[in-house]
Amino acid sequence: MRERLGLGELLDDAADLAVRTLPDRSAxxxxxxxxxxxxQVWFLDRLIELGPGAIQHGxxxxxxxxxxxxxxxxxxxxxxxxxxxCQSALGGEGWGVGRRARLGIGWRRxxxxxxxxxxxxxxxxxxxxxxxxxxxxxxxxxxAAATCPYQERPGLFAPLGVAARGFSQPRxxxxxxxxxAxxxxxxxxxxFALFQLGLFAARAASGLDLAWWGRALSIESRLFDxxxxxxxxxxxxxxxxxxxxxxxxxxxxxxNGDDLAAWIAEVRSGEAGRAAA
Amino acid sequence: MLADTVPKDFVESTPESIARALPALxxxxxMTASSAGPRRCAHHPERPAHALCVSCRxxxxxxxxxxxxxxxxxxxxxxxxxxAAVRRGSVAGWIGLAAGLAAAALAATWMTAWVAAxxxxxxx
Numbered sequence: 001m002r003e004r005l006g007l008g009e010l011l012d013d014a015a016d017l018a019v020r021t022l023p024d025r026s027a028x029x030x031x032x033x034x035x036x037x038x039x040q041v042w043f044l045d046r047l048i049e050l051g052p053g054a055i056q057h058g059x060x061x062x063x064x065x066x067x068x069x070x071x072x073x074x075x076x077x078x079x080x081x082x083x084x085x086c087q088s089a090l091g092g093e094g095w096g097v098g099r100r101a102r103l104g105i106g107w108r109r110x111x112x113x114x115x116x117x118x119x120x121x122x123x124x125x126x127x128x129x130x131x132x133x134x135x136x137x138x139x140x141x142x143x144a145a146a147t148c149p150y151q152e153r154p155g156l157f158a159p160l161g162v163a164a165r166g167f168s169q170p171r172x173x174x175x176x177x178x179x180x181a182x183x184x185x186x187x188x189x190x191x192f193a194l195f196q197l198g199l200f201a202a203r204a205a206s207g208l209d210l211a212w213w214g215r216a217l218s219i220e221s222r223l224f225d226x227x228x229x230x231x232x233x234x235x236x237x238x239x240x241x242x243x244x245x246x247x248x249x250x251x252x253x254x255x256n257g258d259d260l261a262a263w264i265a266e267v268r269s270g271e272a273g274r275a276a277a
Numbered sequence: 278m279l280a281d282t283v284p285k286d287f288v289e290s291t292p293e294s295i296a297r298a299l300p301a302l303x304x305x306x307x308m309t310a311s312s313a314g315p316r317r318c319a320h321h322p323e324r325p326a327h328a329l330c331v332s333c334r335x336x337x338x339x340x341x342x343x344x345x346x347x348x349x350x351x352x353x354x355x356x357x358x359x360x361a362a363v364r365r366g367s368v369a370g371w372i373g374l375a376a377g378l379a380a381a382a383l384a385a386t387w388m389t390a391w392v393a394a395x396x397x398x399x400x401x
Contacts (some may be wrong), residue, residue: 054397062390065385111374
């Protein structure tokens with residue numbers, strides 16, 4: 001009997017991949033997603049500033065949203081490269097983690113995955129930001145990136161089908177969502193504390209009047225809060241993509257029997273080794 | 278035409294003699310008639326030929342002949358035809374994908390802007 005993949009094991013493997021095995025790809029993903037996060041901060045800041053009058057500035061907001069869509073192009077590339085490296089590391093040694101992956105998702109797979117991500121970006125706001133769609137909004141771009149290395153067939157529906165199969169393990173996805181939310185919260189608190197500590201140290205060391213900085217880096221500053229939230233999301237991004245990649249890879253391996261093939265190969269190599277000894 | 282070419286000893290004829298008597302007929306028909314004759318599968322000489330590949334005219338046994346859209350093909354020609362079919366499908370797929378990408382990018386932009394504006398209006 002095959003054991004079910006547990007959330008703890010999934011998070012362990014994801015952390016191992018994102019931090020130890022593939023730190024270069026994690027850094028690449030963070031850099032690629034950075035413009036998207038900064039534009040999201042700008043968009044939300046403008047939206048809150050405009051308030052109820054935002055509906056009268058639809059074209060202005062649409063211009064910023066256009067930049068957001070454009071920023072999704074490099075952001076998705078960074079995510080897809082990390083997912084590709086995770087897939088290669090997981091697939092290269094059966095269930096083990098460790099082999100280095102070469103760069104290059106391939107423009108075909110990238111376009112197919114980007115299409116799935118864009119459709120998700122278009123459909124989810126249309127469905128309304130609610131209790132049900134908010135988790136999907138968080139999951140869909142990551143799932144689109146995690147399934148990108150498995151995209152094969154061009155078409156209007158085939159890439160969406162591959163991405164949709166990434167949602168096949170809802171129990172683990174819900175667990176991942178809670179873990180991700182906790183991780184973002186912890187990263188937010190830590191980043192905020194880091195800035196306050198830096199401000200306190202600067203005041204103590206220089207003796208200068210840093211009142212403006214104090215106001216800019218306070219919890220009352222909306223822009224600072226949004227920037228720290230974006231920073232927290234950026235910090236968690238590689239772990240998030242790695243976790244979804246592990247989930248998708250293991251799910252597919254179970255579905256097509258690759259896990260059993262890897263296990264049999266492992267057993268046979270062990271037997272061959274014992275026989276040679 | 279057939280009556281002119283059939284020998285007089287047709288009733289007592291063997292499959293080989295029938296095959297010899299049908300030189301003008303298309304190859305697949307002749308191959309069926311001479312399945313026990315001298316023609317052998319190009320890949321399995323020990324097996325009698327069952328059909329000819331319509332594309333490259335290679336004699337094929339039952340194991341090697343693959344019916345595809347009502348005609349027999351060898352493995353190489355079948356692979357070539359299937360690859361061509363996939364290429365045709367791919368072109369259509371890529372055209373659809375390009376259209377889908379453009380539509381999805383536009384929809385994502387406008388949906389994000391207008392839903393966010395609506396949400397801000399409702400929240401305010």
